[in-house]
Every structure is written in C-alpha cells, then in structure tokens.
Amino acid sequence: MTDIIKHECGIAMIRLLKPLDYYQKKYGTWQYGLDKLYLLMEKQHNRGQEGAGLGAVKLEASPGNEFIFRERAQGSGAISEIFGKVHDSFRDFTPQQLQDIDFVKHSVPFAAELFIGHLRYSTTGKSGITYVHPLLRRNNWASRNLALAGNFNMTNVDEMFEQLLSEGQHPRDYADTFVMLETLGHYLDREVQYQYDKIDKTGLSGPEISRLIEEKLDIPFLLKRASKLWDGGYALCGLIGCGDTFTLRDPWGIRSAFYYHDDEVAVVASERPVIQTAFNLKKDDIRELQPGEAFIVKRNGTIMNRQILEPKEKITPCSFERIYFSRGSDYDIYRERKRLGELLVPKIVETIGNDFDNTVFSFIPNTAEVAYFGMLEGLEKRFNQNKAIELLEKRDELTAEEVEKILSKRVRSEKVAIKDIKLRTFIAQGKSRNDLAAHVYDITYGSLKRGKDTLVIIDDSIVRGTTLKQSIIKILDRLDPKKIVIVSSSPQIRYPDCYGIDMSRMSEFIAFKAAINLLEERGMQHIIQDVYEKCVAQSRKKKEEMVNYVKEIYAPFTEEEISDKIAEMLTDKDIKAEVKIVFQSIEDLHKACPNNTGDWYFSGNYPTPGGNRLVNNAFINYVEGQENRVYQYSLNFSNGTK
Template identity: 60%
Template sequence: MCGIAMVRLLKPLDYYQEKYGTWQYGLQKMYLLMEKQHNRGQEGAGLATVKLDMPAGEEYIWRERVEGKNAIQEIFATINKKMSNATADVYRNVAKSKEELPFAGELYLGHLRYSTTGRSGLSYVHPFLRRHNWKNRTLVLAGNFNLTNVDELFDHLTLKGQHPRDKGDTFLMLESLGFQLDQEVQKEYDIIKKRYSNDLVITQKIEENLDIASFIRKSEKMWDGGYVICGMLGHGDSFVFRDPKGIRPAFYYISDEIVVTASERPVIQTAMNVKEEDIKELQPGEAMIIKKDGTVKFETIRSAAPELAKCSFERIYFSRGSDIDIYRERKQLGESLAQPILKAIDNDIENTVFSFIPNTAEVAFYGMKDGIKASTKVPIRVEKVLIKDIKLRTFISSNNERDDLATHVYDVTYGSIRRGKVDNLVCIDDSIVRGTTLKQSILKILNRLEPKKIVIVSSSPQVRFPDYYGIDMARMNEFCAFRAAIELLKESGRQSLIDAVYHKSKAQENLPKEQVVNYVTEIYEPFTQDEISKKIAEMLTPGDVNCPVELVYQTIDGLHKACPNHTGDWYFSGNYPTPGGNRLVNKAFINYYEGRDNN
C-alpha cells in the first residue's frame, strides 16, 4: 500500500516563475502530493528529479531517499538547505537555478514506502535508479506493488545470463524493465542507423521514436501480482501503468501546464485545487506515457481482466476518507451493521453508549449512528470513549515492537458511561485483523469503565486469509479468525479436516501456480460467521475483563453492497485475483501446519 506521486511540468521553468512567482512550482506540488499520502507509508520516502536538455558533463538526475516516519520532512529540508546555500543571483535566475541547483527540474517522481517483505534499509527505499551512459537507457522506477512470482522472475532473468543483486521484486522489476529498455533502444538504433550517420542525430531520433509501451509490455507479461509502476527515463520520457486486475489504484490530472499522478484522488484535488471530475482513474492494464516533448498518450499494456479485483480492504483501511466515494462507502459499511448491533444489545438503546476506536473508523461510526437512529427512531448516546495516544497502527509495525506498542496505544475517557454495569458500550473499528490491540489494550481499558457489556464492531468482514498484493499479512497464524476456526475444529473433534487440508496442499506444493487450488477455505466451511465471531471474542477477552464481550463483523455481502466497484475480497473470501495468490496461501498453510509459520 505504498504511495506514489509523479509530476511532469509541460512548460519551461521560467513560465512558472513568471506566472506563480517561483520556478519551484513543481517541487511544491510534489511536497503536497507526498505529504497528503503520508498515511500510505511511514517507513521511508524518496524523491527523484530529471532535468531536461542538460548539457553533457552536467548531472541530469537527482535523488534523495530517507528512512523513518519523518522522511518527507527530512528530504525537503535537505533540498531547501541546498537551495538556501545558493547565492541570490543564482536563486532568482531560472537558467542558473536549473544549472546549479539539484532539484530544479521538470520531472519529479516521489514515493512513500510501506514494507511488506520484512526487508529494511535505505537500499529498499524507492525510487530505484538504473544508470547508463546513454540517457535513454537510464531508468528511475517507483511503485505501489507486490509480485507473487518473484522466484519465477528471478529464474527467468538468470537464465538470460543476468545477475540480479537481490531477489526483491523491485530489484527484479528494475532489471526486467531495464533489460527490455536496452533491447528496445538497440532495435531503434539498428533501424535508424540505416538512415543517419551522425550519432547525435541517431540518439535524438531514438528518443523520439522509443516505444515505451513495447518494452513495458515485454516485461510485464511475466508479472503476477498487484501493481502501479511509475518510471522516468533519463532523456525525459515518463510513464505510469497499472495491473490488469486493477488491484492497486492510480489517478491522474492533466492540464496545459502539468501532468500529475498519485495513488489517491483527493490528494490531487487538494494539491491542484481542482474538482473531482477533473481527475481520472488510470484504467486496469493501461499505461499513461508522457514523451519528452510533453505529448501524453494512453496505451493498453495488457487487456483488462474480465473480472476486476480492485482491493476492497484498501478502501476500508488505507485510503483517505476525504474521497467522496470512499466517504460514502465507509458510511454505508457502518449503516449496514445497525441490525446486528441492536441484536447484540437486546435493543436497549437507552442504556447503551456508542463510540468508535479512533481514527479511521470515525466515518463508519457516523453511518452506524444513522442506521441505528433510522431503525429505532430514537436518539442515541454518543461519547468519545477511547483516545489514541500514539499515532501508530500496530499491525503495520514490526513483530518485535507490536506487542509492546499495543498496550500503550489507547487511553479512556473516564466518566463517559455510567459505572456499575449500567450501560452497554458499543465501539466500532474499521477492521480486526490479529486482535493483538483488542486483547492487550482496548478491552482492558474499556473494562475500567465498568460497562454491562462490551460490543466491538468491525466495519470489515473477518480477515481470514493472507494478502500478497500490498499489505504485510502473510502468515496464517496471525489472523484471529483463522486461530478461532482451528480451535473450533479441534474442540469439535475435526482435527482430520485440518490434516486433510494439509495433505491436499502438500500434494500441490510443486505444481505450477496456475494449477494450485486454495483448499484453505475448507477450514472455515463447517462454521457460521457468528460461531467464529463468538470464538474470537472468547479468545481475545482477557481474564480480568469481568463483563460479556461480543464481536460483530461486517458480512462479505454487506461489503460488496457498500463498495460495489471494489470487488477484490481475497482477505475475507480466499478468492485470490491471480494464480500467485493461491500458490502463496498454499505455502502459508503448509508452513503453519509444519510449525514454520514464522518463516
């Protein structure tokens, strides 16, 4: 769930100096685009710039990458420091600024990192850079993606004689695209050489004629996963393309002055001060290509899949709630839970306080409140019960930090409900994945208020399966829903079903990914959602909580009604959108069964 941002200025820098009072117009927009997507990655950030038409001997690509939660601020502080060291004469003169100042360029590519592989270090922070003596073979790459067939891609490259220095999917993407770019440039050279003898003219013609879509298409055909990839070539061409299932999002805005790309629509709306209808969504399987001369064109890289799988969990959890459609969807998710919530409290509205677990669940809370009021026709009691002291999501922290953080994330508003087991307390969250925060922090803290009953509501369905397309949830035993189903099977004497799923999974361990079936779904089949929810509540309730605890989950049907255009629900259903997902969940279950769940 990384964040990407790309800016291409379509006018010379002195145009922006004259109109907006600064040649830094593009750089300022990049800062806004990155800062507004800070929610998509807190592990690091990077920014790269390409300067057009720089003379030989002068640097034309600049890059700054930083690890940590404050990476965006550090990057721009470094850039500003370098600029502040320039003389006033250089700073006021656009031509001298472009010549002497590092990030005075026309093309920018920014990235917010959210790791899903456990790998860390500055070398894994985007943008990645593949340098070459020819500008048209120099490639800068950043993206929001996960590939599920890294081993296949690695083997493919090594069989061609390449020596990738890492098995990370970003490294392999860079080498794959770089190889095909070299091939495409060579092909153009062989054609143009027959017509021209001047090498400088030949180079210019190659850059003009270079078929960006062709080298992307030849690389991308082997990829299995979800991705939005942005790239810049050293001579000034740039591109962004999206996977054919539409798993990862991408939006763009084009005017006669600028082309902007980002992972989220409201980010562009705010940064560019434009209406939502001015912003378009890049279509699945499509590439937007911006040539050096500013020409923008769209080409199909791979035909969009008949059944798209736009990620629904991204809508529920990661995306900014300020998007008009996401806001409506999250409200609908809350509203659709009104009836099961009323059932959980025996319709006792008078003696129930409603709240939310900050902060991403607040919009769903408004929908829940509206749904309950519409059903009961009476006002409900609303309080700010929980306060989040640390702005950190524990389920995207590293494992060794997560347990400790979970006990300190929340505090409670004392006096928000009547003590002495008088009031029920209903709190809605956007998702319950591992249950760590509930067990180690939230339920214990809520218990201090002495409620009659605690009802925890999840606006998303039960997360039952690992994700391999962008969220760091890769091991079966991490999910409280899976652990609950396993316990129910054991308690009901159905260990044989667990064994059978293992043996069927093991039997297809060496099959091609296209032939692998997700048999892990059978673990859940004997039980209703309510039965699993009840078991989860039992498992997550600490021994010192002395009131009943009930969990209410969204249904998959309710999810699809609220988010009809985002049908990718593999976290909840096990219906993976690509063959690589089935292969990896098969491996995850084998690892769990064999006691290697931490590998």
C-alpha cells in the first residue's frame, strides 16, 4: 500500500494447562508461556507500531504477594521494551532461586500460567501510555480483578456510557476502551456479588467462600449481559484475577480471532499463521472463533466454547484483513491475494488494447507482490490463448522458425519500482518534504522501451493517492513510458471505516474527492447540499433508523468516470505519459475472498446500525469543515482509541 494507513490492533493469549515444573522438565524452562507470547506478538508486529503491552496472572500466589502483572510501552520498539523489562525483573534473583520452581511460583513476577498480549494502533485520536492495553481493574478480591486487551472500535460508546450512568456509575473516560472495561467490570462485580450472596448463607469461612465464587463464576452469563448493547467490531481477550480467561468475537464477525488448544496449552491470536509458526502446527489444527462466540478457559483448565451473542443474519468479516492487514503467509490469504490479481486481467487487457508485446508489468513493493504473482499467472494464460489463436489462424502459412518465435513470446515483467529510503520526520513540511517524497521509490532504468511501452504496475489499494501523486507517478514517468496504468487489487475506497481501521475522514479518500470534483464540474453541487441536509435531518434519530445518504454523492457516476477523475487528479501537468487507473470490482473482490464479505469502505453497506450514523456524521463534519471531530455524537462525545 503506497498510502500508509494504520493496521488493526493485534491480540494474543496463552493459558498454560500444566504446572510450571512440567514445562521446566519438558522444555527446559518455566518461561515457556512467556517465550511463546513473545513469539505470538513479534509475529504480529505489523499490527502494532504505536505500543504494546502484556499482562499475566499467577494461579498460586500466596496472600501478601502480587498475582496480577502488567508491562506496557509506546513506540515501534515496544515489544522488545516490555519483554526486556520483564527479564530485567528476573535479575533481582539468584540463578539458584530461578531454578527453584517452588520459589519461582511464589516470588518471581511474570512466572505465571495466564498471559495476554496486545499490539496497538489508535484509530481516532487519543494516545499515550494510559490507552495502551491491557487495561486493569484492580480489587483485593482476585475474582474482581480484570485485565482487558482487544482489537475493537465501538460505534455507540455514547449509549454504552449512558448505560453505565443509569447503573449509578461515574466512568472516568469516554474512550471505548475504558467504557468496555467498566462495563465488563460492572457485570463481573455483579456476578461475584450474586455468587457471594448465595454462598454466604452456608456459613463457610471467607477463604472457602472466595474459592467457591471463583469456581462458580458464570463467564458466559456475564459476557451476555455486558455485551448486549455493543455495536461495533471486536475481538476481545480478558483475564480474571482468579484464573479464568475469555476471548469474545463480535456477532457480525468483523474482527478476527483464531484459537488452538491441547493438553498443554490454550492459545488465541488475531491471525492463524502466527499460531502455526509459534507452535509448529498444521493449518487444520487451528480454529477460527465464530461470530458471537466466546472461547473460555476456567481456572481448573476446563475449556469451553459458548455462543454468547446470536450471529447476525449477514456475517461480514473485514475484507481488508485479506487484502492488506493479515500476514500473507496464511494458506488461504496467500491464495486469495493471488486471485485478486488474477481477476483484474480482463480489465488490464482491455486497458492495454491486448498489446502484450509493448507492455511491461510490475508491482509497487512490498504488499502488492502476491497479487502481482496472481496477475502474472492470469496474464500468462491470456497471452497463451492469444498465441494459440495466432497459431491456429496461420497454421498453413507459418514456418518452423515463425512458430518457434510465437511460442517464445512471454509476458514482459520487471521489478520497476524499488522502495529506496524512508522519509525522516525532521523534514516537517513545505516544498523540501515534497521534493524528498518524490524519491521514496527508485526505478530500474532500461526496463522499458522509451516512448513505446505501456507500464502496468499493481498496488493493493489506493486510499489518499498522496504517494502516487508526489512520488510514484513522477518517478515512473522518468522511464518515458507511453502510458502508465496503476492497478488497484481492491475497489475504490469511498467511505470511512468505523470498526478499527485508521480511515475516518471523508476528505482522506481520493475517490470521494473525485466524486465531489465531478459534481462541481457538472453543476451538480446541489447534491452535496441535499445530502448534507438529509444527514443533519436524521442526526437525532435512533441509529437503527438511519440510512447511508452519502451513497448519493457517488450515484450519478460510473466507476470508470470516478477512476478517470482520480487519474486526472493524481497526474501533475509535467507528466508526459498518459495515466490510467484501474480498480478491482466489488463483485470480483467477493469472488476472491468469499468468506470475508465485509466491504463497507467500498460499498457503504455498513453491517451495524452505528456504521450508518458515523458515515453521516463524517459527511456533516466534512461539509462543516470540522473533520477533527469525525466521530462526535450528540453527547459532545468523541470516540477514543482501541
């Protein structure tokens, strides 16, 4: 992707199902769980460049000793920093103490059986160590302690906030992270109190009551009660201080979560291949958590899957996970990305006028490489068909030498664009920054026939088009191609995402700006005002009653008209080559990724009611010039971060 957008957050959870001395004997270290958590987090490093955190719970801590631990850090080096701090804490003990499992279990921090990890990207504004997961809710009762980490963004935090107020609470922050923590904590408190009230009548001692409460905690019940109002995409991991753990996925299946368990370990992560790699497993060993389902491990090691929320009628897992966010090493994702490239072939062939002899194909490093391979395979098939037709049509007049010449023809592919340098932040603004931006990529000189060849180059998606305009098209034009065709393996991004991706402001989308330009050029500005008035008119309605009126901005134009306008907007007047932009169709996206049908950023079809409210708010803020508050609600509320 040429335009950098922030990834989804990443989660990891490990529950050791054997005593620590088991891992000491079998694997040579009681740090087995900690080491595996590090692997799971590093393998998902792409999902969290802003911060990382880990939490741990000991199962057998003695009173007077800590039983729940946390480390958090900010920045791209956060994973190394937090694990460095954990290992630094071990230096307080002698080598003999660290080999004594009984001492370790009772006295060494992070020598635990339960772990969660989080990789953070903020989505809508708030930052700082306070917002890095896991968040903790502390209490002297182990069963009332909660550590929470998730990949989520909620669209109705105002309603969730109001619910807490109605219960008599005083939440200390509007951010969805804190509201979810307090909501779950509230129902955890109620569940503990319910169990206490039942058991207290039996006349048991305090420690016995506490032990029975922990045993009887009904995790599915409290998850059902806490999540009944939630609107958004989420994959949420929680550790309870008594030793229970849970992972819950939203009922629309928007966010992803995968799990595995055997007799030694239970594990959860945002992506399947990271579990495969960390535990040396086969693809089929790992299960995907289903929409609305929870994966729960009780303190005693009992594992259960429970349907917490009924799956929605239309399940819409995020397609951007397949196009861009998740690691391409996943078995299915690799094939889907190749298919995305292959399905573009008919549009590409039409754009180049079926002229393979004078066309060079390439890709923009590095995330579009797999789609490029699929595109090449599809082009080779099409080119071979062309050769077969030519051989059949001329079969009576071709010499052996001419047949050999036809058969020797190949699709011309080159590595034309090379990612060369990384911009430094000390160049803050102005012409110097733009000049340097033009050199982020370099080119392979001599890869084209000057003034004669068409250059087709594939990217995985085009969001803002900034890097294309400031850098790539200018650099490619130095090769003197007759025509430059930029191909996007995803459709036009037209609408904000409100479930976790950093795509929130209408003016960020080059497709939206192209549609606005077309409306203005054709004297159709009244549509902009009409849409604005419709959005404002329904702003006080319940979210379930709202519709996405922003679709009307695009309705007068074909996809090709918008694509051509985008090409025009991204082409400076000093570019000599003709520039054409080709986008994947939504229909072909679904053919390539049939199990991940979430396409709201392309189609405007939001799976949850809150999505329609937020896209309308985003358009209102665009028209009013107040896009810094894109997720603001009637409560004067600004949605926070993951």
